[in-house]
Amino acid sequence: GIQTEAPIEVAFWTNEEGSRFVPVMMGSGVFAKAFTLEHAYAARDTEGKTVREELERIGYIGEQEPGDHPIGAYFEAHIEQGPVLEDADVTIGVVHGVLGIRWFDCTVTGMEAHAGPTPMALRRDALQVATHLMQEVVASALRHGPHGRGTVGMVQVHPNSRNVIPGQVKFSIDLRNSTDALVDQQVAEVRALAARLSTETGMAIGIEQVSSYAAQPFDAGCVQAVQGAAEQLGLSHMPVVSGAGHDAIYAGQLAPAGMIFIPCKDGISHNEIEDAKPAHITAGCNVLLHAMLERAGVVDA
Structure with missing residues (x-):
């Protein structure tokens, strides 16, 4: 029942991790024109299969020109992939930038x-x-x-x-x-x-x-939106930096960007034992929601 002044889109980027194909952060990199779509399509895995071939195989080849429409602001929610929040017993990491x-x-x-x-x-x-x-x-x-x-x-x-x-x-x-x-x-x-x-x-x-x-400092307004959302929801929070690369690096070159971290057990990620508490995931999603609404603007009923 909430109507926003600006539209909200949800993106699931291809191949952020680079575990199978290089370059990493592939989808956002193509969208931001850091490298070409053809360069990404041509990437091969250890078995010689290309990104293009595998996208065609699963029916994920798109028709839209990547990056052909502007974005007003970008928020990304993620497990921390490190032990800082868990060690401090804090629920929300307000990410100020990427190393x-x-x-x-x-x-x-x-x-x-x-x-x-x-x-x-x-x-x-x-x-x-x-x-x-x-x-x-x-x-x-x-x-x-x-x-x-x-x-x-x-x-x-x-x-x-x-x-x-x-x-x-x-x-x-x-x-x-x-x-x-x-x-x-x-x-x-x-x-x-x-x-x-x-x-x-x-x-x-x-x-x-x-x-x-390059180091990627995040937009002060987006950082404040994340912090304000955590405060509004009564969640413990602290400033953090991201030691790992994220799609927000490339998105941040196109528009104001910010990130939300939640704790993960022992700081483990990209591993079968990666684990985050449902309560922390819920908290991170709610902070994401309120940060987006603050930037998108809510139409008064």
Whole structure:
């Protein structure tokens, strides 16, 4: 029985997570023209199947030109995907923005040698040099708190043999922070140590950027609408930032945007044990409703 001054639309974006196809946040990215529809259609999974083929298979190929109509404001509700709200025993996270993200692949090249006959002073151990860089990834994030993040999540050691000194190590670097300037500072510190280690050891160290997402502060009016809705409903709330990417990043490039977080057990997401309490889900939906109504405007009866 509520009539709004502006129409309300509900969007279910394709492939936010990127678990099967890359790029991530695919539907919103195409809508915002961050990349073309054809680029998204051409993406392949590990079995060689394309997005276009799979959308056709399930009858989800659309006819509308993505992004061919404007949006006035955008709100997104989500589990936090982290442990902050649960740890604080707070129901609603008022999201002020999304952290900037830089992903790199790092390769340290030394020389394979037998672990027994090769004295310590004559070794070119790629893994030992790599571990210094891995520690700097974490240390740099700690220096640039409270929103600094530094993660090495993937490591490949060659030849990965018990009695062979590693000749090459490849590993991932994931750096995040609340502003692009802070992320860039973390990147500069990691690169500076890599340059120094390369000079000191004579080993080649390559750091290649493979992905980059700018920090996305959300619209102050939308943030206030979320906070006001939580207050109106008498729900506990706190300001938070999103450490993960969301469709609101691309939508926020087109219109004022905001996000609502609710707690999830142990901060686990994209996993079979992901869990959120029904009461928290209800609270998040009600905050979403009132935030949308505040922005859309309600026609007086």
